[in-house]
Amino acid sequence: MDWQPDAALTLSLIIVFLAAIVRGFSGFGFSLLAISALSLVYPPQEIFPPIFLMEIVASLHLLPSVWRHIHWRSLAPLLVGATVGTPIGVWFLSTLPAPPMQIALGIFVLLAVSLMWVGYSFRGMPGTTMTTAAGFAAGVANGAFGIGGPPVILFYFASPAGAAAGRASLVMFFLALDVIGLAFMSGMADLVGKDTLVRAALYLPALLAGIWVGGHAFRKVDETRFRKAVLVLLAVLAVLIIAKATAAIT
Numbered sequence: 050m051d052w053q054p055d056a057a058l059t060l061s062l063i064i065v066f067l068a069a070i071v072r073g074f075s076g077f078g079f080s081l082l083a084i085s086a087l088s089l090v091y092p093p094q095e096i097f098p099p100i101f102l103m104e105i106v107a108s109l110h111l112l113p114s115v116w117r118h119i120h121w122r123s124l125a126p127l128l129v130g131a132t133v134g135t136p137i138g139v140w141f142l143s144t145l146p147a148p149p150m151q152i153a154l155g156i157f158v159l160l161a162v163s164l165m166w167v168g169y170s171f172r173g174m175p176g177t178t179m180t181t182a183a184g185f186a187a188g189v190a191n192g193a194f195g196i197g198g199p200p201v202i203l204f205y206f207a208s209p210a211g212a213a214a215g216r217a218s219l220v221m222f223f224l225a226l227d228v229i230g231l232a233f234m235s236g237m238a239d240l241v242g243k244d245t246l247v248r249a250a251l252y253l254p255a256l257l258a259g260i261w262v263g264g265h266a267f268r269k270v271d272e273t274r275f276r277k278a279v280l281v282l283l284a285v286l287a288v289l290i291i292a293k294a295t296a297a298i299t
Contacts, residue, residue: 057091058251062251064082065255066256067259068083068086069257070260070263072263073261073265075279076217078198080100081158082279082283083100084100085158085287087100088154089286089289089293092147093147093150093195095248096195097142097240098240099246099248099252101195101227102227102249105227105228106257107260108220108221108223111220111260112220112221112224115213115217115220118213119218122174123180124221127184127201128222129181130181130182130185131184131187131188131197131225131229133185133188134186134187134192135188135189135191135226135229137189138189138190138191139230142193142194142240147297148294148295149298150193151293152291153193155287155291158199158284158287161200161203162283165202165206165280166280173209174210180204183204187199187222191227192234195230197223197226197230202219
């Protein structure tokens with residue numbers, strides 16, 4: 050479907066607002082939701098840089114309230130792996146045409162949703178090798194698909210670190226990951242420019258409003274049911290993305 054500029058902008062603002070509500074509530078999910086939905090309107094290369102900028106704003110906004118809960122020991126190997134994996138993902142993003150990338154994005158989201166839905170747990174905190182591998186997977190996914198969250202979300206959900214430490218560590222990890230991603234996108238693929246800043250500025254009010262709503266209006270909502278609803282929505286969006294990209298190829 051070819052969107053008119055006004056309709057595309059209006060839909061994009063609604064998507065950013067709704068995704069930001071999830072981010073404000075759970076501490077994650079903004080990139081997953083925003084990029085999955087915005088990929089129905091724009092090519093991935095146009096979406097990732099402004100989403101990364103907004104993720105940085107969202108993380109900075111949440112960081113003071115979670116700082117004391119961050120699990121610093123796990124963050125170092127995660128970020129080492131992410132730094133190695135990100136340029137590999139950016140190379141895929143900058144060299145492959147949009148439809149195959151969108152199909153890959155849809156499959157990636159479906160796999161991540163399936164894993165998060167089933168759930169599993171570690172008996173203890175994973176060692177350095179496994180932690181670095183999770184960071185590497187997140188880096189590749191972040192560079193290629195703009196959504197590096199699932200590997201690390203699974204890592205913390207399955208670890209005994211605790212909900213508060215997991216949520217706080219995710220906020221800090223996403224801040225660092227998106228800074229790394231923007232650096233490589235700018236240096237390797239020249240994907241960051243004036244249009245990135247303009248689009249991010251247009252989306253910013255919707256982002257801040259959504260974070261505020263998510264942080265205040267959903268405090269009494271059952272978290273388990275809410276996250277399952279988000280996973281269902283992600284699965285539907287992934288199927289739509291795959292269908293749209295397949296139609297463009299055929």
